[in-house]
Amino acid sequence: MAQPTTDGDSTGMSAVTKATRVLECLAERGELTAAELAGGLDEPITTIYRMLGNLESIGWIERGDRKGAPVRLGIDLVAIGQAVESSLDLRAAARLSLARLAEETAETVYLCVPDGQRAVCIERVDGKYTRTAELTIGGSLPLHQGAGPKAILAFSPADVRENYIRALRASQSNPITEPQATGLERELASIRAAGIVESDGDITPGVFSTAAPVMDHRGEVIASITLSALKAENDARDREFGKLVRREAATVSTTLGYHDGSR
Structure with a gap:
């Protein structure tokens, strides 16, 4: 079986790291737009849009209530956090x-x-x-x-x-x-x-x-x-x-x- 390349591993870890930073930013500041996230994380807006699409597809973020298409942490992620808490x-x-x-x-x-x-x-x-x-x-x-x-x-x-x-x-x-x-x-x-x-x-x-x-x-x-x-x-x-x-x-x-x- 072919082994993953170092570049592939690096790219995958980079995506995980960026997703983690997005979630941490939302946890700290609540609802944010893609533009606000891009500015706060110093990432291209296209990268943020792609990241938000992936996170929304698995239920880890959801659409917020403010104008300007903001997002916030999703209920599925909250459930995961509660499961971790109860397991401690x-x-x-x-x-x-x-x-x-x-x-x-x-x-x-x-x-x-x-x-x-x-x-x-x-x-x-x-x-x-x-x-x-x-x-x-x-x-x-x-x-x-x-x-x-x-x-x-x-x-x-x-x-x-x-x-x-x-x-x-x-x-x-x-x-x-x-x-x-x-x-x-x-x-x-x-x-x-x-x-x-x-x-x-x-x-x-x-x-x-x-x-x-x-x-x-x-x-x-x-x-x-x-x-x-x-x-x-x-x-x-x-x-x-x-x-x-x-x-x-x-x-x-x-x-x-x-x-x-x-x-």
């Missing part, structure tokens, strides 16, 4: 990072995800002192309690945070006061500025925990990674733990398609 297993993506943290520190690490107004532990790797973990698999805490839940709440959209605090104020069983609500808002702002949460005995006396958010490809928080340890006198490990947890949370976020600047 958060637990699988985080497992290596959790194991690495537990091995490096000999402490317990766990992964939490939001579930309504609570955060649920869905994965955990035990360290030497397993009793230090605030959550077992399947256990949960309110979003404003504990390092892991707070990391999720702090990086949630503003309306989610506001609605949560409003619900705490209106709680029938254990409502928070206005000063407490203001204090929680300030704490969440500080967490967003720092990028991590540090909890010293908030849930279990003598235990400190450090957590960082895990972001998806849209820049939205979908989980948190927490490292939990016994607090020793003159213990400075929390500073080291912050760097380690931030590193692994960033690693998992990148695996899920997150890029700095998305949020």
Whole structure:
């Protein structure tokens, strides 16, 4: 069987690269005309027309609503993106990072995800002192309690945070006061500025925990990674733990398609 020539491979890759640039441009800017794409990508208008015809024939772009025959990403491409998203297993993506943290520190690490107004532990790797973990698999805490839940709440959209605090104020069983609500808002702002949460005995006396958010490809928080340890006198490990947890949370976020600047 004859082998493809180098020139043929190069031409094919060039077409794929150009198509990718067209799709990326539409994803970033929405509806665009062929002329706008040609100008933005510095490509001949004839090349853009040919590329758009090919992409429309497979359903990856469709006609837009503005005047001037604009195009936008097609529903078939959106479906492909959703299929890829649903195939990503958060637990699988985080497992290596959790194991690495537990091995490096000999402490317990766990992964939490939001579930309504609570955060649920869905994965955990035990360290030497397993009793230090605030959550077992399947256990949960309110979003404003504990390092892991707070990391999720702090990086949630503003309306989610506001609605949560409003619900705490209106709680029938254990409502928070206005000063407490203001204090929680300030704490969440500080967490967003720092990028991590540090909890010293908030849930279990003598235990400190450090957590960082895990972001998806849209820049939205979908989980948190927490490292939990016994607090020793003159213990400075929390500073080291912050760097380690931030590193692994960033690693998992990148695996899920997150890029700095998305949020």
